[in-house]
Amino acid sequence: MRTQRMISAAALALAVMLSTAGCVANANSEANSGGAGSDQTLTIAYSEGGNTLDPAEANDGTSDTLVVAAYDQLVTYGTKEVDGKRVSDTATIVPMLATEWTADETDTVYTFTLRDDVTFQSGKKLTADDVVRSFEHIAASASASFLYGMAGVSTVEASDEHTVVVTLTAPNHLFLQILPMYSFSILDMDLVEKNGGAEWLAKNTAGTGPYVIDSWDPASAAELSRNEDYWGEKPALGTVNLKFITDPSNRLQLLKKGSVDAALEVAPKDLENLEGDGIVVDSRPSNKVLFFAMNNTIAPFDDPKVRKAITYAIPYEKLIDDVMKGQASPMRSSVASSTPGFTDEGNDASHDLDKAKALLAEAGYPDGFTFDFTLGSGFSDWNDDAVLIQAELAKIGVTMNITNMARAQFLEALAGKQVQSYISRWTSFVNDPGYHLGLLMTSEGTSNYMNYDNARVDQLWKEAASEPDADVRNEKYGEMQKLISEEAPWAYLYEYNIAVAHGEGLEGYTSYPDGLIRFFQLSKSE
Secondary structure, three states: OOOEEEOOHHHHHHHHHHHHHOOOOOOOHHHOOOOOOOOEEEEEEEOOOOOOOOOOOOOOHHHHHHHHHHOOOOEEEEEEEEOOEEEEEEEEEEEOOEEEEEEEOOOOEEEEEEOOOOEOOOOOEOOHHHHHHHHHHHHHOOOOHHHHHHOOEEEEEEEEOOEEEEEEOOOOOOHHHHOOOHHHOOOOHHHHHHOOOHHHHOOOOOOOOOEEEEEEEOOOEEEEEEOOOOOOOOOOEEEEEEEEOOOHHHHHHHHHHOOOOEEOOOOHHHHOOOOEOOEEEEEEEEEEEEEEEEOOOOOOOOOHHHHHHHHHHOOHHHHHHHHOOOOEEEOOOOOOOOOOOOOOOOOOOOOOHHHHHHHHHHOOOOOOOEEEEEEEOOOHHHHHHHHHHHHHHHOOOOEEEEEEEOHHHHHHHHHOOOOOEEEEEEEOOOOOHHHHHHHHOOOOOOOOOOOOOOHHHHHHHHHHHOOOOHHHHHHHHHHHHHHHHHHOOEEEEEEEEEEEEEEOOEEOOOEOOOOOOOHHHOEEOO
């Protein structure tokens, strides 16, 4: 039998402390100051209603938020305080459904010990078999299966009722970073299979989480109630109501009238003068980025010189100042500036129309060209950005034909990988360049909708995945970023601030890389 060693002495010391104390699921109970078990109600306005409740298939902010409310994972991220605000500490992995874990000397065999006091919302006791079957569901899914492979999972087995052994294909530094993601939620698979499988799971839940989803209509609203049998500390909020309101001005008016306690996706122009009169604007830097993507397999964007020319024609300062009203910062690489291993090497793009014209001439387009741009609905800044970019491109003879598309159709079109150009935003839920670049910039990446393909980038990504030394990994990620910037599959637009507008009495908000609100951390002061 292999000798087991501790993954992290600090993490496992905390694991023992939490398991004996019976603390809240993700060790964030200090952020919850409203008193467990109260009857407080939170009403919050979202821009969209979500698409699924299946953790392995969720891929929009509302679906993801509902999943993290209804489900738990084996482990989760710690938290810390930065400049007086509670934020996630993704470098620290702490217990959730697993009380502790070890790895063998090869860093490929992980053994997780489960809590013995957890029941699903159905009343069934959690066992190792549920974990094994949940991982099988993830591996078979359309969306999360890529993450399963990215984490390097080979086999998942139950050695006894409360012990799970996960074997990796090779050492993988992303494994423990990916496990806290909602995609790796643990499901009551007996309940799922009894009711018909994945189709049922898309509209129902089978979790152990702090909230029960009592109703969900993606067109209008959802209602959640506290799970009174939750194994961890009871959330302060007894009821959470979500209202789905597409128009940002309507969300804003509801907040001003006090009809909702918080509103998301408020237009930056409306945030400028919103603070006061009982409303707080909590605006924080994030790793959510916005980019202008050009399909590398469709002319003229199959030519790197043309793509580079576009990067010089973007009016970056106007986008940040005039559209985002300062609620964003410059994006200088294919990963966000807050990501470990970030470098802007290889990116010399600035607003320079003369350089843009010169590159177009070199590429054989001295008089410019015409191309199609697909604009997905739902975000006011995208529309304003597109209009500004269109006007600037016209100055170098490039005609940008804008086609508007409803968000659901837009996402479907992107998945087909035949959209010539588009604007899109991305938040890396794991704040690691391997996760971000693997999904977006490798040839097999599931979100590489612009068909970027560089064999050296692929090779570096694979090498970095199994590299235990963080400095060496970051050298490889740095080379990847440099190559990507030089070939310009994207024009880098900006990095968003995450802004939550809420009433003065809302407390406990903690920001995470995924941008999701964890309701169990919140309370309302009396």
